[in-house]
Amino acid sequence: MYPRHIIEQVLNATDIVKLVSTYCELKPTGSDRYVSLCPFHTEKTPSFTVSKSRQIYYCFGCGKGGDAISFLKDIQNISFMDALEILADEAGIHLPKTSYSSKERSPEQNDKKTLFQIVELSVEFYRNQLTKSLNGKIAQEYLRKRNISPEIQEEFRLGFAPADGYSLYRFLKSKGFSERLLLRSGLIRSGGEEGRYYDFFRNRILFPIRNIEGKVISFGGREITGEGPKYINLPETEIYQKNKVLYGLWEGKETIRSYENVILVEGYIDVLRCFQSGIRNVVATCGTALTAGQANLMKRFAPKVIIVYDGDEAGLSASIRATSILLQAGLTVSAVTLPDGKDPDDFLQSNPVSEWEKRISSASTFFTFYLQQKQNLLSTPQGKITVLSELFRLISIMEENSIKEEFLKEIASALRISFWAVKSDYEQYLKNNYSLRSQTNNSHTESVPIDDIDFLHGLINDEQIKKRTKQLFQEIPMPATPLGVAMKYILENKDPDPRFMEECEGKKLLQKVLLSEPVNNDLKTLAMERLNRFHIEYINQQIGFIQQQIQEAEKRQQKERLMELLSNQKELITKRSQLSGVQIKNKR
Numbered sequence: 001m002y003p004r005h006i007i008e009q010v011l012n013a014t015d016i017v018k019l020v021s022t023y024c025e026l027k028p029t030g031s032d033r034y035v036s037l038c039p040f041h042t043e044k045t046p047s048f049t050v051s052k053s054r055q056i057y058y059c060f061g062c063g064k065g066g067d068a069i070s071f072l073k074d075i076q077n078i079s080f081m082d083a084l085e086i087l088a089d090e091a092g093i094h095l096p097k098t099s100y101s102s103k104e105r106s107p108e109q110n111d112k113k114t115l116f117q118i119v120e121l122s123v124e125f126y127r128n129q130l131t132k133s134l135n136g137k138i139a140q141e142y143l144r145k146r147n148i149s150p151e152i153q154e155e156f157r158l159g160f161a162p163a164d165g166y167s168l169y170r171f172l173k174s175k176g177f178s179e180r181l182l183l184r185s186g187l188i189r190s191g192g193e194e195g196r197y198y199d200f201f202r203n204r205i206l207f208p209i210r211n212i213e214g215k216v217i218s219f220g221g222r223e224i225t226g227e228g229p230k231y232i233n234l235p236e237t238e239i240y241q242k243n244k245v246l247y248g249l250w251e252g253k254e255t256i257r258s259y260e261n262v263i264l265v266e267g268y269i270d271v272l273r274c275f276q277s278g279i280r281n282v283v284a285t286c287g288t289a290l291t292a293g294q295a296n297l298m299k300r301f302a303p304k305v306i307i308v309y310d311g312d313e314a315g316l317s318a319s320i321r322a323t324s325i326l327l328q329a330g331l332t333v334s335a336v337t338l339p340d341g342k343d344p345d346d347f348l349q350s351n352p353v354s355e356w357e358k359r360i361s362s363a364s365t366f367f368t369f370y371l372q373q374k375q376n377l378l379s380t381p382q383g384k385i386t387v388l389s390e391l392f393r394l395i396s397i398m399e400e401n402s403i404k405e406e407f408l409k410e411i412a413s414a415l416r417i418s419f420w421a422v423k424s425d426y427e428q429y430l431k432n433n434y435s436l437r438s439q440t441n442n443s444h445t446e447s448v449p450i451d452d453i454d455f456l457h458g459l460i461n462d463e464q465i466k467k468r469t470k471q472l473f474q475e476i477p478m479p480a481t482p483l484g485v486a487m488k489y490i491l492e493n494k495d496p497d498p499r500f501m502e503e504c505e506g507k508k509l510l511q512k513v514l515l516s517e518p519v520n521n522d523l524k525t526l527a528m529e530r531l532n533r534f535h536i537e538y539i540n541q542q543i544g545f546i547q548q549q550i551q552e553a554e555k556r557q558q559k560e561r562l563m564e565l566l567s568n569q570k571e572l573i574t575k576r577s578q579l580s581g582v583q584i585k586n587k588r
């Protein structure tokens with residue numbers, strides 16, 4: 001351990017307010033105090049407090065407290081010595097060599113440090129490949145075509161992985177790293193009969209992903225030759241948990257703080273385009289669906305998120321999923337749609353920035369946005385029910401009742417029905433949803449019937465089945481079950497690779513399918529029957545929903561509403577018997 005006076009010297013030279021600000025949004029209260037949402041536990045109102053004069057912090061929610069060294073130690077999950085060394089380094093204080101320093105660091109922490117070095121050297125290697133090597137010409141040409149400026153390439157440290165598949169390995173080996181650590185970095189893999197080592201990325205443009213301290217911890221890679229999946233990401237490592245990272249957050253966090261909002265886009269290139277256009281409050285998930293961890297991360301810097309996803313059907317359903325997660329984290333959500341199905345990259349290349357600003361500043365709440373998107377469904381009673389169920393689900397996630405009422409009012413006025421009618425529908429929805437929820441929670445991969453496994457086989461391998469499935473789920477919502485999650489992933493990915501999928505039951509199911517052989521011979525007939533059954537299951541659910549509303553209307557003696565509901569129900573029952581007919585015919 002270093003002597004007490006050295007530690008004091010480091011603490012005196014460090015400003016805890018500045019240090020904590022790297023990780024969260026500190027707001028002054030009074031002359032000496034600052035508060036923030038706690039970075040160590042999830043909370044809705046700030047109870048994490050920092051004193052500038054005392055140079056300490058304390059969280060009234062979880063009880064964590066300490067000084068600059070303990071803060072850095074806990075937030076980075078490193079040892080006391082490492083935290084001290086980092087702070088000393090930043091303050092320009094030279095620490096005397098002690099025999100303790102390396103002893104007190106566990107081998108694990110030494111490994112972590114080495115992993116950061118490996119990744120950093122790889123960034124430089126790939127950057128050189130892009131800018132200085134002959135191999136990089138093709139990548140440079142690609143970036144030039146996509147109009148990504150050299151300045152932005154430099155700021156985001158874009159690189160290029162050559163096609164040969166071993167040059168990074170050779171380079172890192174020449175720097176003296178052990179195979180054990182190279183493998184753990186994820187950048188190098190081993191395999192084949194001779195157990196040879198090779199690079200994870202080949203022939204791809206690389207987007208280094210920085211953590212909140214600005215250190216590169218991973219990469220996303222985009223293919224440029226039309227081979228393999230469009231984007232792949234490094235698997236998670238000891239220094240990279242995708243749940244805790246957002247692309248562009250480190251680069252944009254000052255702007256995000258000052259604007260008090262953050263724009264969420266889908267892709268790496270979207271982020272680059274925004275930055276190139278001078279829009280710096282933009283982040284993207286790194287090639288995965290948004291997670292709760294990422295939502296909490298955003299919340300530490302701004303209370304409001306504006307979603308700008310692609311203007312197609314997939315973009316819309318991704319934005320619904322993201323909204324659920326953001327609302328759950330207690331963030332305010334609004335959304336913007338770009339014309340003609342454009343993504344932010346297309347839009348900003350063909351429109352002035354002022355046009356973008358106009359759309360962002362007039363972004364509507366997610367609820368209004370969704371109603372506008374689903375306008376065409378609102379003309380039929382059944383469509384209305386579908387749209388309302390989705391919105392009710394989102395509202396049910398929120399915690400504050402006063403805000404819920406606001407949104408119910410917004411929906412009522414958009415649909416031109418009375419607030420009380422919407423409210424009673426909502427209450428009905430809550431009652432029904434309890435049973436729905438327990439159904440989905442009970443479904444495990446183990447219990448998925450063999451026919452459903454075979455259905456997924458068909459979906460992966462048969463274009464016609466794929467097409468029919470797509471059609472059906474444009475009409476009705478995808479079930480929120482592992483089967484639904486797996487189907488969605490298969491539909492969205494040409495070559496569905498479960499390694500790149502979020503941890504969930506759906507991922508386990510897909511792995512199971514990919515490791516098995518189909519049992520049924522006629523997958524086509526099986527698939528068509530299954531699709532039909534999905535449709536019938538959905539209608540049954542809707543009929544149940546209406547039945548509850550009928551009872552309510554009877555109780556309140558609302559004759560007109562009752563008539564409307566009965567006729568809706570009849571329509572659904574007719575539709576159901578038509579579908580059942582088809583099913584029987586197929587079976588013969």
Ligand SMILES: [Zn+2]
Pocket residue numbers: 038039040041048059060061062063064
């Ligand atoms: Zn706390």
